[in-house]
Amino acid sequence: MPLDVPAIRSEFPIFRRTINGKRLVYLDSAASSQKPQAVIDAMVHVWSHSYANVHRGLYTLAEEATMAYEDARAKVARFVNASDVAEVINVRNATEGINLVAYSWGEQHVHAGDRIVITELEHHANLVPWQQLAKRKGAKLAYIPVTDDGLLDITVLPGLLDDGRTKVVACSVMSNVLGTLPPVVEIAAMAHAAGALVVMDGAQAAPHMPIDVQSIGADFLAFSGHKLCGPGVGVLWGRRELLEAMPPFLFGGDMILTVKREDSKWNALPYKFEAGTPAIAEVVGLGAAIDYLTGIGMPAIQEHERRLLPYAIARLSEIPELRVLGPGPAERGAVVSFTLEGVHPHDIGALLDEEGICVRAGHHCAQPIHDRFCIPASARASFYIYNDENDVDDLVAALRKTVSLLARR
């Protein structure tokens, strides 16, 4: 059944406001999504009704807060089909989750002369941590290239794996610029056959499609709550035996079992990786966001975007000066980056804002993929559950105005 977009919009208080007198057309969910009332309410409820620090107090409030916090973890585990709740680590964001792996696992397992394989379409979050690990260790960093069509050329992968020196393959499940959906299951199978670890950046994918960590082939998968209708908190899922064998990333309270003057023992999973007081209300809010999304249904969300995306690409392609980056609609998620001949992306962003339309302009934290296509920057429209054909039509109309204002006369 198609999504009832007007009903969904009415559940997001932000759509009651206008921008420059125009209705809000929010097309920047790939950067961060808007929040439904249910998520806002869940966080307010913790703060106004059940707030105390978690895992410590012996009083009612502390127990309620701990229960709400751990209940949210269980929801996250179900959301990604983790078999073990202790494999779900609460972090600040996907970036921190990937850094946790690069430091905690990477420092122990990557050595001089080893290889780390990433792809040309990575967000900086799944690129710089590996690049810097390689530099610290004297390891090599290799890129799986992107074809002119915006797809990964995985034919190079066997050549990068066959000497057995590749320790980790890190890959996005969905590109935040091109929308490309790499064949991650296939990549993971090849990497595992060569003894490499597989780290997946699920920041773009998790809000838009069902994720099953038991079948996707990842050893670690990171994603962010704020992109899936939740607050600013992130999740790292990892395989238990790997997490067990890893040293802590950060040290302090809550992650310890015992502390003596000269040494300490670490707490069990997942607490070993959650040093200090966590973002309690945010984690509860993430649980509410997952309830909200699963209430709509992840397959229904995916279906909605699969319908909207070809419409968006077709309508945008009507503008002669516009060039859509990346693969065709069948091979991508609901992200459309584009350039307009003669118009800098900043000017696109500023002029669309006057029409109440929010798009991203710049390199979207992915400079290498822009270099790959020899463009300094692009504009990006990204779609979610609260977007429909009307938003696309408004976007196209505003882009036509932009062209007529700025194209060389």
Next chain:
Amino acid sequence: MSHDLYREQLLDHFHNPANFGVLEPADVDIEMDNPTCGDMIHLTARLGRDGRIASVMFEGQGCVVSMAAASMLTEAVVGKTPAEIDEMDLGQIEEMMGGVKLSMGRVKCALLSLNAMKQGLRDAGRLA
């Protein structure tokens, strides 16, 4: 579109920039970019015997704000001393651009050419 930022005066400078090109030889010759937005400017300038800016040319690519600001700057700084240029700030650039109020995100676009000018003067030993 109300486009305060996209008024005719700025668009004219964007479409028909003043002093577009390269001075050869030049006392000041600098390239600067805004990697976060992909704006790039190549600025060349000559100083007179009196130490004041005699002429400036620029080339580059970028948004309306960065290119219009660069175009206007090549006219605004002629006759100024390097020290006077060093004292120029955002307020003067906004005034130069017809009194626009730049949003946070556009400030670095507008200041690219001024920053290039200042850095170029420093690199050339004309400014401490």
